[in-house]
Amino acid sequence: MPNNTGRKYLISKRIDGFFTSFSDVINFIGRFFKETTKRPLEWNELIKQSYEVGYRSLLLITLTGFITGVVFTKQSRPSLSEFGAQSWLPSLVAIAVVKSLAPLVTALICAGKVGSSIGAELGSMRVTEQIDAMEVSAVKPFKFLVNTRIGATTIMLPMLMLYAAFVSMMGSYLDIYMNEQTSFTTFIEQAFSKITFLDFASSIIRSLVFGFTIGVVGCYKGFYTTGGTQGVGRAANASVVTSMFLIFIEEMLILQIINYFR
Amino acid sequence: MNSVANHKEKNAVVVIRDLYKAFGANEVLRGVNLDLYHGENLVVLGKSGTGKSVLIKIISGLLKPDSGTVNVLGKEVASLRERELNELRLKIGFSFQASALYDSMTVRENLAFPLVRHKRNLSRKQVETAIDTVLDAVGLLRAKRQMPSELSGGQKKRIGVARTLILQPEIMLYDEPTAGLDPITSSDINELINEVKEKYNTSSIIITHDLTCAKVTGDRVAMLLDGTFVKEGSFQSVFETTDERIKSFYDYNFTQ
Numbered sequence: 001m002p003n004n005t006g007r008k009y010l011i012s013k014r015i016d017g018f019f020t021s022f023s024d025v026i027n028f029i030g031r032f033f034k035e036t037t038k039r040p041l042e043w044n045e046l047i048k049q050s051y052e053v054g055y056r057s058l059l060l061i062t063l064t065g066f067i068t069g070v071v072f073t074k075q076s077r078p079s080l081s082e083f084g085a086q087s088w089l090p091s092l093v094a095i096a097v098v099k100s101l102a103p104l105v106t107a108l109i110c111a112g113k114v115g116s117s118i119g120a121e122l123g124s125m126r127v128t129e130q131i132d133a134m135e136v137s138a139v140k141p142f143k144f145l146v147n148t149r150i151g152a153t154t155i156m157l158p159m160l161m162l163y164a165a166f167v168s169m170m171g172s173y174l175d176i177y178m179n180e181q182t183s184f185t186t187f188i189e190q191a192f193s194k195i196t197f198l199d200f201a202s203s204i205i206r207s208l209v210f211g212f213t214i215g216v217v218g219c220y221k222g223f224y225t226t227g228g229t230q231g232v233g234r235a236a237n238a239s240v241v242t243s244m245f246l247i248f249i250e251e252m253l254i255l256q257i258i259n260y261f262r
Numbered sequence: 263m264n265s266v267a268n269h270k271e272k273n274a275v276v277v278i279r280d281l282y283k284a285f286g287a288n289e290v291l292r293g294v295n296l297d298l299y300h301g302e303n304l305v306v307l308g309k310s311g312t313g314k315s316v317l318i319k320i321i322s323g324l325l326k327p328d329s330g331t332v333n334v335l336g337k338e339v340a341s342l343r344e345r346e347l348n349e350l351r352l353k354i355g356f357s358f359q360a361s362a363l364y365d366s367m368t369v370r371e372n373l374a375f376p377l378v379r380h381k382r383n384l385s386r387k388q389v390e391t392a393i394d395t396v397l398d399a400v401g402l403l404r405a406k407r408q409m410p411s412e413l414s415g416g417q418k419k420r421i422g423v424a425r426t427l428i429l430q431p432e433i434m435l436y437d438e439p440t441a442g443l444d445p446i447t448s449s450d451i452n453e454l455i456n457e458v459k460e461k462y463n464t465s466s467i468i469i470t471h472d473l474t475c476a477k478v479t480g481d482r483v484a485m486l487l488d489g490t491f492v493k494e495g496s497f498q499s500v501f502e503t504t505d506e507r508i509k510s511f512y513d514y515n516f517t518q
Contacts, residue, residue, distance in 0.1 A: 040382075125364075133362035136322045137376040137429065138348035 028220050030124045032150055035143045036255075042148050050150035053114050057160060060109055065164035068101055069093065069171025076115045077179070078199040085191070086180060093172040094191035095199075102165035103203045104251060107210035110157060111243035117147050122222025123232035131223070146223060147252045150215030157211025209254065210247050217237030273299050275433055275465045276321060280373070282329035283316055290316050292489035295329070298433070298465055303455065305468045307481030307500075309511065312486050314469040318435040321467070323347045324355050335432065351490060355426030355464070359438040361418035363410040369421055370406045373397070377428050398422040400454060400463060416447035423454060427462060434458060434466040440475045452478040473512065487510070 003216050009016045073093055122145060125131050134141035173187050182190075221235040221242070276298035283291040290313035298304050308314050319325040319502050320332055332339045337350055337359060373393045377384070384392070397403045400420040419439060426434065439455060440448035452475050458464055468479055472516050475496045476483050484494035487507050493500050501512045 060427040078322045121366075128360060128365075129362040130364055131320075132324055133356070133364070134424075135324060136351055136354065137426070138351040139376055140348075163448050175300060 023096065024224075025216070025220060028223075031142060031215060032216070033145060035140070035147050036151075038143070040132045042144050045144060045148040046151050049148045050156050052117075053110070053152045054156040054160060057110060057113055057156075060113060060161070061106060061164050062159050062167050064105055064109055065102070065167035066171040068105055068164075069097065069168035069173075071076060072096060072101070072168075073175040073252070075173040089180075090182070090187045090190035091194040094169065094195050097165050097172070098195050098203055099169045099199050101212065105163050106161040106164045106207065106246070107214070107247045108159065108244060110153065111212070111214050111247060112240055114216045114235040115239040115243045118153075118215070118218030119222040119225075119228055120232055120236035122146075122149075122219060123235035124229075125223035125229050126223065126225045127232060131199050142223075146219040149219050150212065153215035154208055154211040154217075157214070158207040160205040161203060174241060198258070198262065202254070203256075206251065206254050209250055213246050213250060214243045217246065270423075275300050276467070277331075278317075278321075279331045279333075281317075281320065281332065282328045283313065283320065283325065284328055290489055291320075291327075295485075296484065296491065298467055299414070300465050301459070301463065302461055302481040303466045303468060303479050305470060305476040305483045305497075306474050306486055307471060307483055307511070308486035309471060313489055314436050314471075314486055317438060317486070318356070318467055318469055322351065322354050322435060325429040326442070332368055352383075352429055353432045355423075355429070355431035355434045357419070357422050357426055357434065357436045357439060359441055361410075361415075361422035362426070363418055365410045368406075369397075369408050369410070369413075372421060373425050373428050375424065377514060380429065392428055396427045399427060399457070400424045414447075416443050416450060418445070419451055420454060421457065427458065430462065432464060434462075434464045434471075436466060436468045438472075439468060440470065440472045445474075448472065448475065449478075451475075455479045457460055469478055478509075 011105070073089060076089060076092055077086060080088055093212060100129075122131075125145070131141045131145070135145065169191060171183065176182050177184075218239040221239045225231045225235040227234070274297040276296070277464060278294055278296040281291050281294040281296075282289070294317065296304075296306075296312075296317075306314050306317065316325060320327050321334060323400060324343070334350060335353055337346070339347070339350070342350060356422065363369075364375065367375065370393055373396060374389055376393055393406070394403060397406060400423055402417060402420050402424070405413060405417060405421065410421070413421065423436075424435075434455075438453060439451050443451060445508065455466065455468060456479055459466060466479075468475065470476055480497055483497050483500045484491050485500055485508055486492075492505065493503060493508060501508065503509065
């Protein structure tokens with residue numbers, strides 16, 4: 001199929017474009033791993049970025065996690081009550097939070113907050129030639145900007161997920177205590193009776209993958225931003241949308257794989 | 263400039279031959295030939311969109327040419343490996359049109375950023391001394407703790423120059439150093455360019471469409487039109503011409 005410059009596409013403009021982008025992303029990821037093995041590492045920047053990703057997301061994660069725990073408990077109570085099974089509430093909440101809600105909610109919040117911020121920051125650095133300035137001063141911008149940000153999201157997401165799970169459980173306990181006057185010890189015993197090590201491990205692995213995805217997408221969209229300030233907006237937006245889309249696909253795939261090992 | 267003799271080339275720090283660069287169907291550079299000699303300020307004049315910035319981006323290895331050769335300090339830029347290119351880049355200072363200061367860092371951090379990464383054996387005191395020296399050279403010692411957002415356009419340009427000087431480059435590339443500045447600040451920047459040449463013994467390419475800048479800073483002026491150099495020489499000789507394209511550029515600038 002010829003295009004307007006006379007060049008022929010292999011399949012069509014869109015499909016060719018998709019495969020080109022896909023191979024670009026694979027190269028981008030490959031470059032990340034290659035740069036990671038090279039010394040010296042940018043430890044200070046990694047710590048700074050981890051602080052940005054982790055500490056600055058705490059308030060949002062606390063609020064969302066707590067409300068998720070309270071609301072999920074409140075919504076589940078009537079159904080369990082019908083069978084006289086309120087005592088199963090802690091187990092139900094723990095299973096839902098640890099196995100699914102905490103990793104997914106944390107990842108979606110971070111995709112919105114962190115992903116957009118990385119996309120916009122790197123995008124604005126690209127259009128204002130700050131990335132070029134690093135390159136001409138013989139500092140590797142990829143290693144300094146991309147590796148540290150992907151590293152930070154990959155490290156911090158599992159930590160934020162564990163924190164979100166803890167806060168959700170506390171929200172749930174508060175609601176259960178106010179309604180059923182269950183003691184904290186009983187709540188914890190019941191909650192963890194149905195949770196296995198594999199459940200925790202699978203959530204941590206998923207959070208690692210989600211964190212890596214958010215970092216890669218945000219950095220890729222930001223690092224290759226074109227089109228001035230409009231491009232920066234597009235990069236921030238695309239970082240969020242693409243990350244969220246990929247998170248849902250990964251959630252589905254990883255669950256299938258983990259269920260295979262159960 | 264095609265007829266540059268070999269003995270002259272020996273003294274040249276940048277030698278460009280038959281350089282072509284296009285972006286899609288837009289042919290920006292069409293057979294550019296250029297020499298920059300040791301210790302001179304060469305001004306590249308031309309209208310916006312004639313490929314002036316593209317030219318210095320190719321010299322610094324930010325862009326790759328479609329064809330032709332770019333030789334900087336005896337090294338063929340396009341054929342260098344990443345490590346070799348980075349070694350060469352340490353000898354090239356690039357002052358960006360919009361300064362390109364890292365806006366999340368203070369002025370001090372902007373200056374320390376390239377220095378601590380390339381000279382890891384420097385003590386904290388030596389780093390501070392190097393920063394103070396270049397800030398003093400651009401007359402902005404007091405701005406050390408400020409953020410780029412707190413600086414004026416002229417101050418940002420000066421800090422941008424200071425950031426390149428901290429690595430003590432042999433070649434300076436200035437991309438539109440006076441663009442967007444008022445006449446007084448422009449005059450200060452022109453003075454700074456000449457001071458840098460004297461103090462740091464640099465050879466410079468100054469990309470501009472500002473004729474005052476060209477006249478004040480240029481030892482030699484080259485006129486880029488439609489992707490190729492049409493005239494070069496002293497400022498006076500370039501504009502003593504019957505070529506309407508050059509005359510119109512001159513008339514437009516000096517009647518503004």
